[in-house]
Amino acid sequence: MAEAPADLDMDRTASRSSEALLTVRGLRKTFGGVEAVAGVDMSIRAGETVGLVGPNGAGKTTLFNCICGQVRPGSGTIVFDGVPLDRMPVYRRARLGIGRTYQRxxxxxxxxxxxxxxxxxxxxxxxxxxxxxxxxxxxxxxxxxxxxxxxxxxxxxxxxxxxxxxxxxxxxxxxxxxxxxxxxEPRLLLADEPSSGLDVHETRQLADILRTVQRRRGMAVLLVEHDLAMVERVADRAIAMDLGQVIAEGPLKTVMAEGRVRHAYLGTDR
Ligand SMILES: Nc1ncnc2c1ncn2[C@@H]1O[C@H](COP(=O)(O)OP(=O)(O)O)[C@@H](O)[C@H]1O
Ligand SMILES: [Mg+2]
Structure with a gap:
């Protein structure tokens, strides 16, 4: 368990009681004129698997990079297990229990x-x-x-x-x-399009492995995935992003049926 300074104890208690392992509030990141992440609020409970869906360019990878520390947000807060990450370097976040896989x-x-x-x-x-x-x-x-x-x-x-x-x-x-x-042995795994380039059979195998891992280790997983069947197989719920913002969250089927989500997907060439 990570040590936090004494003045953070109240935050830690609040985080525990709401059972949030990760809390993101008002997160923003701009590249040049592009608002890649435009005010994201979200939280992940310990041990749950959340599918993060949305068209290319929605800001999913940038959100991951902010959580892992590879990219410094312009504003907003990220709290992991009661510890504000602020400017904490990548390796210390990894030691706290944040792990990731890469899209490429x-x-x-x-x-x-x-x-x-x-x-x-x-x-x-x-x-x-x-x-x-x-x-x-x-x-x-x-x-x-x-x-x-x-x-x-x-x-x-x-x-x-x-x-x-x-x-x-x-x-x-x-x-x-x-x-x-x-x-x-991360407590939160950020998986960025792990099935990218795989066929249907391989994707299914990977989903089964991910589910086994999640069950045995009990870690939380935030899964960016275009293959909705895979999200359906492994995720407890889904969050949809478009243009840097969360536009829907809840059960995957409900999220995918929402007008804003359908519009976001149809608005791309995918
Ligand atoms: N390092 C960067 N420099 C400039 N623009 C970037 C950079 N990373 C991402 N972007 C832009 O931010 C937006 C969100 O990208 P990204 O986070 O990769 O989305 P997603 O992972 O959902 O496809 C896109 O418009 C992308 O071009
Ligand atoms: Mg991406």
């Missing part, structure tokens, strides 16, 4: 599946050994190995642990990307 997958073809997870774990835990890894001078520590093996097992990749990523199909690479985020 970035794996190193020559590295084995296990090594991908080990490198991620080292970068996160900040043991300062990353430069040694690059020089092949540091051996994995037992605690690092056990976290990595647990993540591999959880997603069903144990048998492929020694395989280099170059030998894997995109569907399996997406699972590696998911496992990489799980090594840190």
């Amino acid at each position: 997958i970035e794996l190193f073809p020559e590295l084995s599946v296990r090594d991908h997870l080990l490198v991620a774990e080292r970068a996160r835990s900040g043991h300062g050994r990353l430069w040694k890894d690059l020089l092949n001078r540091a051996r994995p520590q037992p605690d690092e190995l056990s976290r990595v093996e647990a993540a591999l097992q959880l997603v069903g990749l144990s048998d492929l642990a020694d395989t280099s990523v170059a030998a894997l199909g995109l569907g399996t690479c997406r699972v590696v990307e998911l496992a990489r985020a799980l090594v840190a």
Whole structure:
């Protein structure tokens, strides 16, 4: 559990009683003249899976980047488990329990599946050994190995642990990307279009894996996903965004039936 300064105790209590793990209030981020995130309010409870839907350019990835700390919002607040994130750097947010997967997958073809997870774990835990890894001078520590093996097992990749990523199909690479985020045992996982580029069968498999992971780890998941069948399979509820704002939230079917949501989707070429 993260330590908060004493003057934050009231915020922490308020957060607990409403059971919100993540609370976003009045969040804004502008790039040049574009309001990518234009006043977002939302909250996620511990352990729930929320589908974040909306057309391309709605601001979903920018919202993720603000939550993870890769992008600094122009205004607004983000509170995670009672701790205001303000200007907290990315690695400290990761230690608090915020993990993510990326829309564009970035794996190193020559590295084995296990090594991908080990490198991620080292970068996160900040043991300062990353430069040694690059020089092949540091051996994995037992605690690092056990976290990595647990993540591999959880997603069903144990048998492929020694395989280099170059030998894997995109569907399996997406699972590696998911496992990489799980090594840190996040309490909130932000998954950015994990099924992007997958066929129907692979998407279904990934949805099943995500559901298993969510159930076993009990973490909260915010899932950006264009495949509505996948959202339906894994999410407890949905939030729709368009033009940087939340335009509807509730059960997925209700959200997708709302006029503003239908208009947002039909207004694109998708
Ligand atoms: N780094 C950036 N620089 C300039 N504009 C950006 C940047 N990131 C996102 N945008 C713009 O912000 C808007 C929202 O983008 P994004 O958050 O990627 O939406 P989504 O993930 O919903 O497709 C888009 O108009 C996009 O072009
Ligand atoms: Mg995006």
